[in-house]
Amino acid sequence: MKIAVLPGDGIGPEIVAQAVKVLKALNIGLEMEEAPIGGAGYEAAGDPLPEATLKLAKEADAVLLGAVGDWKYDTLPRDKRPERGLLRIRKELSLFANLRPALLYPELASASTLKPEVVSGLDIMIVRELTGDIYFGQPRGISTLENGEREGINTMRYNESEIKRIGRVAFEIAMKRNKKVCSVDKANVLETTELWRQVMIELSKEYPEVELSHMYVDNAAMQLVRAPKQFDVMVTGNIFGDILSDEASMLTGSIGMLPSASLDANNKGMYEPSHGSAPDIAGKDVANPLATILSAAMMLRYTFNDEANATRIEDAVKKALAQGYRTADIYTDGCNKVGCNAMGDAVVAAL
Amino acid sequence: MKIAVLPGDGIGPEIVAQAVKVLKALNIGLEMEEAPIGGAGYEAAGDPLPEATLKLAKEADAVLLGAVGDWKYDTLPRDKRPERGLLRIRKELSLFANLRPALLYPELASASTLKPEVVSGLDIMIVRELTGDIYFGQPRGISTLENGEREGINTMRYNESEIKRIGRVAFEIAMKRNKKVCSVDKANVLETTELWRQVMIELSKEYPEVELSHMYVDNAAMQLVRAPKQFDVMVTGNIFGDILSDEASMLTGSIGMLPSASLDANNKGMYEPSHGSAPDIAGKDVANPLATILSAAMMLRYTFNDEANATRIEDAVKKALAQGYRTADIYTDGCNKVGCNAMGDAVVAAL
Ligand SMILES: CC(C)[C@H](C(=O)O)[C@@H](O)C(=O)O
Ligand SMILES: CC(C)[C@H](C(=O)O)[C@@H](O)C(=O)O
Numbered sequence: 256m257k258i259a260v261l262p263g264d265g266i267g268p269e270i271v272a273q274a275v276k277v278l279k280a281l282n283i284g285l286e287m288e289e290a291p292i293g294g295a296g297y298e299a300a301g302d303p304l305p306e307a308t309l310k311l312a313k314e315a316d317a318v319l320l321g322a323v324g325d326w327k328y329d330t331l332p333r334d335k336r337p338e339r340g341l342l343r344i345r346k347e348l349s350l351f352a353n354l355r356p357a358l359l360y361p362e363l364a365s366a367s368t369l370k371p372e373v374v375s376g377l378d379i380m381i382v383r384e385l386t387g388d389i390y391f392g393q394p395r396g397i398s399t400l401e402n403g404e405r406e407g408i409n410t411m412r413y414n415e416s417e418i419k420r421i422g423r424v425a426f427e428i429a430m431k432r433n434k435k436v437c438s439v440d441k442a443n444v445l446e447t448t449e450l451w452r453q454v455m456i457e458l459s460k461e462y463p464e465v466e467l468s469h470m471y472v473d474n475a476a477m478q479l480v481r482a483p484k485q486f487d488v489m490v491t492g493n494i495f496g497d498i499l500s501d502e503a504s505m506l507t508g509s510i511g512m513l514p515s516a517s518l519d520a521n522n523k524g525m526y527e528p529s530h531g532s533a534p535d536i537a538g539k540d541v542a543n544p545l546a547t548i549l550s551a552a553m554m555l556r557y558t559f560n561d562e563a564n565a566t567r568i569e570d571a572v573k574k575a576l577a578q579g580y581r582t583a584d585i586y587t588d589g590c591n592k593v594g595c596n597a598m599g600d601a602v603v604a605a606l
Numbered sequence: 607m608k609i610a611v612l613p614g615d616g617i618g619p620e621i622v623a624q625a626v627k628v629l630k631a632l633n634i635g636l637e638m639e640e641a642p643i644g645g646a647g648y649e650a651a652g653d654p655l656p657e658a659t660l661k662l663a664k665e666a667d668a669v670l671l672g673a674v675g676d677w678k679y680d681t682l683p684r685d686k687r688p689e690r691g692l693l694r695i696r697k698e699l700s701l702f703a704n705l706r707p708a709l710l711y712p713e714l715a716s717a718s719t720l721k722p723e724v725v726s727g728l729d730i731m732i733v734r735e736l737t738g739d740i741y742f743g744q745p746r747g748i749s750t751l752e753n754g755e756r757e758g759i760n761t762m763r764y765n766e767s768e769i770k771r772i773g774r775v776a777f778e779i780a781m782k783r784n785k786k787v788c789s790v791d792k793a794n795v796l797e798t799t800e801l802w803r804q805v806m807i808e809l810s811k812e813y814p815e816v817e818l819s820h821m822y823v824d825n826a827a828m829q830l831v832r833a834p835k836q837f838d839v840m841v842t843g844n845i846f847g848d849i850l851s852d853e854a855s856m857l858t859g860s861i862g863m864l865p866s867a868s869l870d871a872n873n874k875g876m877y878e879p880s881h882g883s884a885p886d887i888a889g890k891d892v893a894n895p896l897a898t899i900l901s902a903a904m905m906l907r908y909t910f911n912d913e914a915n916a917t918r919i920e921d922a923v924k925k926a927l928a929q930g931y932r933t934a935d936i937y938t939d940g941c942n943k944v945g946c947n948a949m950g951d952a953v954v955a956a957l
Binding site: 333336338342368369370389390392395400404405406407408410411412413414415416441445446447448449451474478480481482497499501502504506508 | 684687693741746748756758759760762764765767792796799801824828831848853855856
């Protein structure tokens with residue numbers, strides 16, 4: 256059981272160190288090897304996804320990622336920027352299924368900007384397609400028209416099998432949850448998502464127990480604000496999923512708590528927090544490592560099929576919260592404010 | 607001063623009737639003529655945008671629209687569906703600038719699902735490009751690949767002058783407000799929006815007083831939930847604007863109150879409520895006509911340059927609210943619940 260550990264940029268190294276500490280404390284014989292990605296990859300090898308890093312990630316059973324990106328790389332050419340490393344590793348490893356839970360921890364309910372009755376008990380699983388859509392579609396680029404003006408083009412593109420395989424992931428997950436899938440599209444305007452809707456309807460026949468509904472993306476963005484608890488599993492394409500999963504995670508008010516998984520067809524996966532690299536607080540030992548630690552739990556669940564230890568980590572996180580430990584981002588009066596490292600220790604102690 | 611009145615479907619006719627009543631009460635010599643659009647257009651002439659309706663709309667100085675759409679048209683072929691009438695009239699009239707205010711009325715603050723301190727005083731103007739982007743880009747459609755699978759394609763496309771003209775609208779509006787423009791893109795992934803960002807930066811040099819910022823669309827969807835009052839004017843493309851403007855309007859909790867304007871280069875415009883046709887409550891005299899009445903106020907302001915009468919209508923709406931009049935969607939205990947028609951009368955009385 257080999258894990259490629261890619262700390263990345265900003266707070267990446269410090270939060271990943273805590274997750275590694277927790278995984279080691281389980282003592283279940285995980286082999287871990289580190290490599291640079293993102294800005295760190297560019298610094299080390301002139302490439303946000305160095306060849307050696309990609310090789311390691313391909314050989315490993317799972318990847319634990321911190322975060323990529325830093326303002327200091329904003330002026331680099333497009334293909335050298337940290338994000339390109341992230342997009343390329345997703346594509347190279349065929350990580351087409353991005354699972355992003357939006358879960359409200361009762362202890363942190365007050366952090367939400369929404370009224371408690373609207374979000375208490377919130378538990379949505381967003382299933383976002385991750386290797387297709389307008390993110391990767393050709394043709395793309397900026398060109399000069401005959402009249403001398405520049406024009407930008409990108410292509411939204413999905414074929415049936417791409418839609419079916421992400422749909423299947425959503426239905427399978429719904430079977431283990433409340434058996435409701437809401438498929439989000441813009442079928443009234445975009446043919447690509449009209450096909451998306453058709454395929455979801457066809458696929459749903461294989462899952463008669465699951466209730467499938469459809470929602471336009473603009474309405475979904477509204478409903479997440481109006482009544483988010485109506486959702487169980489939401490499934491959507493890459494770009495709509497990018498937008499809606501960020502919106503949904505912010506409903507909890509504590510995105511420092513939210514993990515994510517990006518899986519291939521064999522449940523090999525890359526696991527990372529839903530939040531970014533936060534370069535402004537990097538190296539100060541104030542970042543919240545819990546999303547990364549919970550990402551490690553997802554890794555045990557989805558890639559290593561080790562539900563027991565996944566739950567053990569999740570319970571330890573809950574216990575650390577119940578004991579009052581809080582990093583700065585989730586701190587409220589009366590709690591015990593700790594740094595990144597001490598939060599990692601608190602989780603290890605609670606294991 | 608001629609207005610094409612297009613009631614449309616669902617609650618369209620009853621809410622438009624109230625706005626017409628208010629406009630007539632101003633007694634400023636507006637000529638109004640009605641025509642069918644959407645499902646009503648299909649019923650009348652087999653086309654969601656009948657030729658006679660388009661002709662009337664082209665001749666008129668402004669268009670007052672109710673809403674289009676009804677589930678009963680869901681099985682029609684794509685080009686007969688009500689939405690196509692809407693998309694086509696936008697394109698035919700070159701209504702490239704969609705202005706969607708998200709404004710919180712103090713009397714209705716409790717309707718928001720967000721905490722009062724997060725949304726009190728909320729006043730965002732979303733400027734959405736409306737005749738370009740993936741809504742209209744070619745190539746598009748569903749085709750069959752060599753392996754027999756279907757594939758869907760849509761094309762995001764913007765050229766410099768399209769970006770510049772919508773940017774200019776945003777900067778001009780910001781000059782009359784708090785002089786802040788936030789341009790929303792996904793420049794880290796989509797070249798089209800990389801061009802968008804470049805053009806906004808170039809254009810901003812003509813507006814040195816306006817503070818221009820940039821935000822990725824996923825972050826914007828988060829920030830609208832986290833701290834919506836940070837925004838003054840937001841400007842973005844058609845599809846991102848569709849999503850974000852709906853999210854923003856739901857922050858107020860009362861989208862029955864929110865008008866919109868869609869303008870061409872000469873401030874000819876189409877004015878309509880931000881909400882939909884709500885076929886489930888159509889014909890029951892319970893719909894909220896205030897968004898449509900406020901759309902008529904926007905018409906006076908933007909197309910007829912009649913700030914005095916625009917403000918007069920807006921003040922009358924505020925007065926009706928202050929007097930306790932509420933339709934069902936915004937009703938709270940202790941207020942005076944009225945129907946659609948009576949709400950129109952209350953506004954006329956308050957003029
Ligand atoms: C950094 C960026 C390329 C990425 C994306 O858009 O997918 C991020 O927003 C995410 O959601 O993981
Ligand atoms: C009905 C639909 C085609 C339309 C759009 O997507 O533009 C609507 O959602 C809107 O925002 O006016």
